[in-house]
Amino acid sequence: MTTTIPVGFVPLIDAGPLIVAVEMGFDRAEGIALDLRRANSWSALRDMVTFGQVTAAQMLSPMPVATALGLGGAGAALAAVSVLSTNGEVVCVSEAMARKLRDAGHAFDFDDAHAAGSALIAAADGPLRIAVPFPFSMHAELLYHWLTALGLPAPSGIEIRTVPPPLMGAALAAGELDACCVGEPWGSMAVERGVGALLLPGSAIWPGVPEKVLGVRADLADSDPEPLSALIRALLHAGQWLNDPRSRVTACEILSGRDYLDVPTEVIDRALSGHMTISARGDVRVVPQFVDFGRFAPQQVHAAWIGGRLAARLGLDRGTSQAAAQATYRTDLHESAVQEIPGYVQEPVALARSFDGQNFTPAPQE
């Protein structure tokens, strides 16, 4: 008998593995049927998981960590059992900021985080006002890391605020924001509407950072591991399919559907192909590894790093926070699920360094 698993998602490129698992039948091949539920906010997804409306959901990679540290949510412990996507974020600046940067001679080469960040800091009058989709997000972590590494004092020099992606375009146009960091297709949609220009892909700040994870309630993961295990395998196959360049045309077609992202296929193709249109004038930049669906195994070193960063910013004890964070990335559940795939050999995930040469080694305790 087929087990139906309700799973929550937010309409973004990196919901791809979930959508593809259903549309290409990777779920049924594992004996399960995904029942996808679209949500408008990350907090709604988290609460739907907590209170059992869905069994699992796409989550921002720091969300299970934040919940473990008591930041937001109604308390139930969450676990990340797979990485759905790696990178795929863009930094998008307002038209006014883009003009300033161009006038100052910035070339918008779209791959040099040093040059782009320094130009942005130099162009700011007052604190830089940058929007992210959620307070606990890789977007926020990337921004803090990038701009403080270039000498911008935080929090005084940077004002990171939460703006729902559908409202970011309006906030950029109204002059309330200098920039935003957001997942595709929202950056490209801002370019399409003529309210922003893309400054940098997330991968230029730190390649290989986990962007979205599959989140579940920790107690459910332990008490009923079988359907979850099948779900993990289905999503692994879906991710591999998405990473194959031959799938691209079909993938764009599927994701653009009215029940999914509901945006033109051509806009989705930019992120999947890495051919990004960065300005309303039509300038194109090619990013070799814009988003990756194949780095599927959760890495505890990522969780510890996120926990350490949140702890440092919010004044929590770093050691206990890192330990609590690490426990949310359930490599054990992930591995036991993928081990059942005949002939599957999990390739070790290479941990890349940030643009300024940092690695994920948790900072020594102060």
Next chain:
Amino acid sequence: MQRLLKITIVESDPARAALIEESLLRVGQYELNIIDDMTRLNAAIKEINPDIVLIDLDNPSRDALEELTLATAPLERPVALFVDQGDANLTKLAIEAGVSAYVVDGLRADRLKPILDAAVARFNMFRQMRTELAATKRALEERKVIDRAKGILMKAKGIDEEAAYALLRRAAMDQGRKVGDVAEALVSTAGLLS
């Protein structure tokens, strides 16, 4: 006497906001505020400094409210989603109805319960209305498509309306599909041929 609880309703649709307001005032006396401008949501909430914030679970601006759960400045009051699981069942009902409540730390559960009960009842009604509206819209759209398909058949085969509908119905029965689906297929194919 206890100070009136301050409740802020985040809702951009004035008709809905008024209905929520009305059902809350039926169960008690509260100081109510409505925020309809999502762009300055957090600033408005800081100004009002409410005890409870009610917001639709489907509202994308909920994520901006999550910032409130970070009480970083010493003077800010910590805010939690619902009350610390004091009544898990009520919380679950609320999520199912599609209402979320942000509550300041230390608010007694018995003061919260009637408010949440009233909000849940109201949101359940909204949900039902929304479902009915969607069903009506779908039915209307389907009828339009069937009418167009009938028109195409009448013109192509020189038959009257009744015969055209019978033809559609027979095709649907033969293929084990709905009349609306067959009509839609016909309309989109005819669009290609014309």
